[in-house]
Amino acid sequence: MFVPCHQKLVSAFLLLYCLHLSAFDFLWPCPQKCICRQDTLEVNCSSKHLTVVPEGLHISARRLNLSGNRLKTLIRRQFYGLTQLEELDLSGNIISMIEVEAFQGLKYLRILKIKNNRLKIIPVGVFSGLSSLLSLDISKNEILVFLDYTFQEMVNLRELNAGENDLVFISQRAFVGLQSLQELNVDHSNLTSIPTDAFSQLQSLSKLRLRRLNINVLPNYAFRRLHQLRTLQILQWPSLETLNSNSLVNLNITSLVISNCNLSAIPYASLRHLTHLIYLDLSYNPITSIESNKLGELLRLQEFHLVGGKLLRIEPGAFRCLAHFKLLNVSSNRLTTLEESAFHAVGNLQILRLDRNPLTCDCRLLWVMRRRFRLNFDGRQPTCSAHERGRRREFRDFSEAEFSKVFICRQAGILERKLQDVMVDEGTNVQFECKVDGYPQPSITWLSPQQTPFSSVGRIRVHANGTLEVRYAQVQDTGTYLCIASNAAGNDNISASLHVRSSSRNYTPPNFFDESLVETSLPPSTNSSAQLSSPFPFDAKTIVIATTMGFLSFLSSVVICFVFMFLWSQSKGQIKHTATIDFVPRSSMGGGGEGGDTGRFTMKLI
Incomplete structure (x- = not known):
C-alpha cells in the first residue's frame, strides 16, 4: 500500500509530539x-482550595503560586526541596503561623509575598536562609510588633512592604x-510615634512611605542617619498639625509629600x-497662604503642589530666588488671583494649574493671559468666575x-480727603475715617x-x-496717623492728626473692670471748717469699726483656747463624770477626836 510523503511527515510529527509529551510528563511532574x-x-496552584502545600513539586520550579487557597500553617523546611525557586506567592491564604526556618533551603528566592493573611507575630528566625531575597511583602496581615533581629539574615533585601498591619511597636x-533596604512601606498602622531608632538602622534607605498614622507632631530628628533617603511620603495623617x-x-531628600494632613500653614x-x-507636595491641607520670601532656601525646587487646600493668597515674592521653578499646581483652592511678582522669573514656568x-x-492675571498659549495648563483651563464680563469663560x-x-x-483712591485734626482730653474715644475706592477692592x-x-x-x-478707632486716648497717642489704600493698580494715602491733652485730676480711668468693686480713696465731701472744729481725731464710724474688729479678735482668741482645751482633755483618756469625797465632820464643840466618824458624799460633774 502506497502512503503519500505528506502523510509520512504528519505521522512522524505526531510521533515526535507524543514522545515529547511523555518526556514532559516524566521530567516535569505536576x-x-x-x-x-x-x-x-x-x-500555578492559585485558588484551588488547597489546605496544605501540594507534594510532588518539581525541583526545577522557579515560580510557585499558592495564592488564594486555605493554607493555615507553614512548617519547618516547608519548601526545602525547591532549591531553584526564585518567586513564591502565598498571598490571600489564612496563614496564622509560620514556624522557624520554614523557608530554609530557598537560597535563590528573590521575591516572597505573604500579604493578606492572618499573621499576628513573626518569630525571630522565620526568614532564616533567605539571604538572596530582594522583595518581601507582608502587608495586610494582623502583625502587632516587629521584634529585634526579625529580618537580620536578609542582607540583600531592597523592598519591604509592611503596610496595613496592626503595628503598635517596632523594636x-x-x-x-x-x-x-532601599524602600520601606509602613502604611496604615497603629504607631503613635516615629520609630526613629529602628529607622536609623536602614543606612541605604532611599524611599520611605508612612501612610495613615495617628501622630500629631513630627518630632525633631525624626529621621536621623537616613543620609541616603531621597523620597519621603507622609500621607493621610489626619492628626498631624505641626x-x-x-x-x-540632615536629610538629603529630593521629593517630599505631606498630604491629607492637618497643617494650617506651610512648615517653613x-x-x-x-x-x-x-x-514638594502639600496638597489637601488647610493651608491658607504662601508667604513671601519664605521658600528662598529651596534653591533646587522645581515643582510645588498644593491642591485641595484653603489657599486664599499667594503673596508677592512667594517663589523668589527659585530660578529652576517650573511647575505650580494650586488647583481646587480659594484663590482670586495670582500676581506675576510671586515668581522669580515667569519665563521658566512651564506648567500652571489654576x-x-x-x-x-x-x-493681576493679564500676565497669564498673555502666556496662555505657551503655558501648559495640563488640560485644565483656568476660568474667570468673579467678573461680570468674564464670568464662566475659560482663558483660551x-x-x-x-x-x-x-x-x-x-487705582486705589481715598474718597473723602477732608482734614482730620482732632484735639481731645485724655480718656476720650476717637475715630478717623478712611473711605476708599478702586478695582480690585x-x-x-x-x-x-x-x-x-x-x-x-487692641486698644x-x-x-x-477702614475706620481707625483709638479707645481711651492717652497722651502718648499724640501724633500723625497714616491711612494707605493699595491695590494692583497703585496706592493712595491720607493722614490724620491726634492731640491728646493731659487731664490727670479730672481723668476717669478706662472701665477695664467693675468700678463698683473699688472703693475710692477720696473722703466724702464735707465742710472743711467743721472738720477743723471737730474735737476728736476719729469720727463715730471709725470708732464703731475699730471696736467691732477688736471684739471679733477677742472672741476668736477665746474660741481657739476652748477648742485647744477640749482637744487636750480628749487626749488624756476617758473623763469621769462623778467623784466620791471622804471627810471628817467637826464636833459640836469645835474639836475633833480620833475615833470620830468620817463622812462621805458623792459629787456629779456636769
Whole structure:
C-alpha cells in the first residue's frame, strides 16, 4: 500500500509530539489541581482550595503560586526541596503561623509575598536562609510588633512592604541586617510615634512611605542617619498639625509629600534645611497662604503642589530666588488671583494649574493671559468666575482685543480727603475715617506715628470699613496717623492728626473692670471748717469699726483656747463624770477626836 510523503511527515510529527509529551510528563511532574509550564518553569496552584502545600513539586520550579487557597500553617523546611525557586506567592491564604526556618533551603528566592493573611507575630528566625531575597511583602496581615533581629539574615533585601498591619511597636533592632533596604512601606498602622531608632538602622534607605498614622507632631530628628533617603511620603495623617523645626534636619531628600494632613500653614522652618529638594507636595491641607520670601532656601525646587487646600493668597515674592521653578499646581483652592511678582522669573514656568479657583479676571492675571498659549495648563483651563464680563469663560476663549476691556484695574483712591485734626482730653474715644475706592477692592493699612501697622484687635484697632478707632486716648497717642489704600493698580494715602491733652485730676480711668468693686480713696465731701472744729481725731464710724474688729479678735482668741482645751482633755483618756469625797465632820464643840466618824458624799460633774 502506497502512503503519500505528506502523510509520512504528519505521522512522524505526531510521533515526535507524543514522545515529547511523555518526556514532559516524566521530567516535569505536576501536582493535582495545579497548572505547570515547563517553558517558564512555573507552577500555578492559585485558588484551588488547597489546605496544605501540594507534594510532588518539581525541583526545577522557579515560580510557585499558592495564592488564594486555605493554607493555615507553614512548617519547618516547608519548601526545602525547591532549591531553584526564585518567586513564591502565598498571598490571600489564612496563614496564622509560620514556624522557624520554614523557608530554609530557598537560597535563590528573590521575591516572597505573604500579604493578606492572618499573621499576628513573626518569630525571630522565620526568614532564616533567605539571604538572596530582594522583595518581601507582608502587608495586610494582623502583625502587632516587629521584634529585634526579625529580618537580620536578609542582607540583600531592597523592598519591604509592611503596610496595613496592626503595628503598635517596632523594636529598636528590628531592622538590623537590612543593610541593602532601599524602600520601606509602613502604611496604615497603629504607631503613635516615629520609630526613629529602628529607622536609623536602614543606612541605604532611599524611599520611605508612612501612610495613615495617628501622630500629631513630627518630632525633631525624626529621621536621623537616613543620609541616603531621597523620597519621603507622609500621607493621610489626619492628626498631624505641626512639624518641629528640626524634624527633617540632615536629610538629603529630593521629593517630599505631606498630604491629607492637618497643617494650617506651610512648615517653613522645617523645610529650610532641604536644600536638595526638587519636588514638594502639600496638597489637601488647610493651608491658607504662601508667604513671601519664605521658600528662598529651596534653591533646587522645581515643582510645588498644593491642591485641595484653603489657599486664599499667594503673596508677592512667594517663589523668589527659585530660578529652576517650573511647575505650580494650586488647583481646587480659594484663590482670586495670582500676581506675576510671586515668581522669580515667569519665563521658566512651564506648567500652571489654576483651575477650580474663584479667579477674578483683572489686571493681576493679564500676565497669564498673555502666556496662555505657551503655558501648559495640563488640560485644565483656568476660568474667570468673579467678573461680570468674564464670568464662566475659560482663558483660551478671550481674544486679545478683550484684554483692555476685561483684564483691567482701577487705582486705589481715598474718597473723602477732608482734614482730620482732632484735639481731645485724655480718656476720650476717637475715630478717623478712611473711605476708599478702586478695582480690585483696595486693602487698607493704618500706620502709627512710629510707622507700625495696626490690626483689628487692641486698644487702637482698624475696623472692617477702614475706620481707625483709638479707645481711651492717652497722651502718648499724640501724633500723625497714616491711612494707605493699595491695590494692583497703585496706592493712595491720607493722614490724620491726634492731640491728646493731659487731664490727670479730672481723668476717669478706662472701665477695664467693675468700678463698683473699688472703693475710692477720696473722703466724702464735707465742710472743711467743721472738720477743723471737730474735737476728736476719729469720727463715730471709725470708732464703731475699730471696736467691732477688736471684739471679733477677742472672741476668736477665746474660741481657739476652748477648742485647744477640749482637744487636750480628749487626749488624756476617758473623763469621769462623778467623784466620791471622804471627810471628817467637826464636833459640836469645835474639836475633833480620833475615833470620830468620817463622812462621805458623792459629787456629779456636769
